[in-house]
Amino acid sequence: MTCLQKMLVLVLCVLTLAATTVLGTDTAPLTAEGEIKSISVKARTISLVSGKKVMLLILDKDVGFVNAKSLREFTEGDKISVTYTLADGTNLATSVVKQVVKLPPGVTAISQVELEQLVEIGPTHGKYRLFDTRPFSQYQEGHIRTAVSAPYDDLARAPEKYLPEEKDLQLIFYCDGSTCDLSASAASLATALGYSHMRVYPDGMPGWKKGNFCVATSLDHIKNGNIVLIDLRTPDKVIQGHIPRAVNIPMSTLKDAEKKFPEYKGALIVFYGVTAADLREAIETVKDWDYSNASVFVGGVEEWQNQGYKLEAGPAASTIFYRRNFSSNEIGSVEFKKAIDGSDYQIIDVRSRDEFVKGNIPHAINIPLEEIPKRMGELSKDKPVILMCSTGSRAEMAYDILKNSGLKISCLKATVEFDKNGPIIGE
Template sequence: MKIGQYLSAIPVVLQLVLFLCSSALPNSYASASETGNGVAALQGVFLGKSFKAKLISIRKQDETLLISYDEKTEGLDDVEEGDNILLRYRAGDGIKLALEVIPEQVKIPEGVTEIDTAEMIALLNDESRRGKYLLVDCRPFDFYSETHLPTAVSIPWTESKEVKLAALPADREQLLIFYCLGGTCQLGPNSAALAVEAGYKNVRVILVELSEWQESGGNLYSGDEYIRHGNVVLVDLRSGEEAEAGHIPGAVNIPAGEISGAEYDFPTYKSAPVIVYGNGADPENAAASIRRWGFRQVSLVEGGFAGWVARGNPVETGKLSSGIRWLRQPDIDEVSIEDFQKAAAGGNDEALIIDVRTPEETAKGSFDRAVKIPLTELPARLAEVPDDKEIFLHCATGARAQMAWSYLRQHRNKVRYLQAKVINRKGKILIRP
């Protein structure tokens, strides 16, 4: 009997008991947002679902997790037992509720192995291995600057083959680890394949989503230029006296001991980028608290204030504001859902839709008028993108479309991307905000 059939055969009361017990077990991959209402993600193998108890069964490494779902959960009809999936869920009051199930399309190349989150965190924490590996962020530099894994360097996939290989170490035995946007992004595996082709012997990929990385206890850092010029919430966690003696321009002062009571001082828009710095473990602890409030992009300053100064960045003195005044500035290069749908329906002859999803994804359904150019093939197929059209880019969530925009805007004048979900429901393509 398959595990999905087995789960359905268990009496509902027993299923609920199993679910409640499983949610009480220690779980190193459990979301840090379980006590709040934040949205998080995890990756694993889909084992089955119970219609009666409304439970999804997922294998996460050596653990089997039971997660509830309801009639609003998206994507359950698109996965089968044994599929690798990305599951987005909302955690609150000790219960995880599945919001969306996404089949993963990433293929790990021959000669490349996967490193999981726990092993990667252990590697980063092992001082004896510092300098003995190279962690490579394959996303466009703009993405790297906003948030990246500790010790990572930026080698964008969109660079030429020669530039990418020149940035790698001469030692073909050194450990190389590549990453991009998790289990739905092929940039990391493709970069890893290029390294294997060039003769590197110890090549790995980490397929973790950045949100899951943080929920698993990993930190993210932001680049100095982004901290200086980005539209961010920058928080100095040190005492008022320390902060007044010298602080990063644009920071507000909320001492670490007061952060737990400051939730309602933060923006209501949970996608606002939040960057914190301070002393000792204060930044990590504050970041965890802020994520529990539902914020999805929380990062640290590399080396704290001392690191900021050591890298030659500007410093201000004097009293800081304790009030956060942050306003969302929508990207002018986003295309509205209405304009995108008009183009998809043939109502805008001046626009061309480009679908940057993988062939496996587009095979399940795509817009009739869309040109299919996977993100990884965009540099090689640039000539197929016309100069005289307005280009509308889309993927499944907006993340890869924004990456494609980051590259394509350097070569074409009129490029916008759709920041929304594009969902295939039994052959019908739907757009969700």
């Protein structure tokens, strides 16, 4: 081979390497693991907290799942490991593994059906103790009925404060699902202390909610939490005494009362005052309306009084007043409506191009979520940025990518739909 031929070969190699880099066809597999921050099934994307950074992963059309059949079986907080490639600046996930926690030796799993049966008959007749090993604040907002709060760190420091004297009593632990190790760690701790009958409910709170089983809210959260409290009793009983700030919607009229409830589908709705069967029906009713956070206050007025609190006499309110608490990176729907009428903001619509074409906000710029990393340079630092999509999920993912970019950013976590008259913005 002549010197000229060698030079031509070298030039071709360099050009090929450059083209590969520019076109993003370097498909060497990479791996990452961490905790899911948010998911968009519609956009097939996962926002993953890995170490100190947040990664945006786009699922390949032929992605493989392990310990799950589809993206719908994953939830926020799940621990996963992923294999992905870099394709034109995009993290393209080819494999997603749900990191299911293995139970310690001697510890068995309890099914949802068996746990429900025990909950119905109660700890005394069922001869069990049920422990919620999540942080206390999560327990207060919603827990499985009959469970007591035993945050793992507190349990590990002072097990005698939580565990019973009977070493052969059935102890059941749960936490935030199959990838959370708090319940397995608690069961292992109890085993080391000589307890002989340990069970773990692997699906935890996410599984319990998906099964439409009643979630209970603690008394302190009833008193102080940002909730919608519904008394389902008949007006003649309510007038004799009800929990302060409760709204009376009789069980017989609930199915026709959808328009009375907040637009924001993430509001915590708490029911009380009727039978267990009616409470379950109430939960199922509001879930059919797409409310994702419904629970019950099992003890009702009796527990309220037993804890030393007074009831209010007379008719309860019939109208729900709910004010949503916004996080620091959110913009409310009222402020957003004002923003789109002016020119002081950059409205970035992170939906797909097809969605954008079917309906959009005038002056909004369409940058699909997966293109945000490589197109962030198009955004001006002279105007605040508002990120939006159809539900808020993709907008929040885009926020995670841009939050350290030096831009002033907020996102709209609300439903946005379009008809012939323009945008319909929910709460």
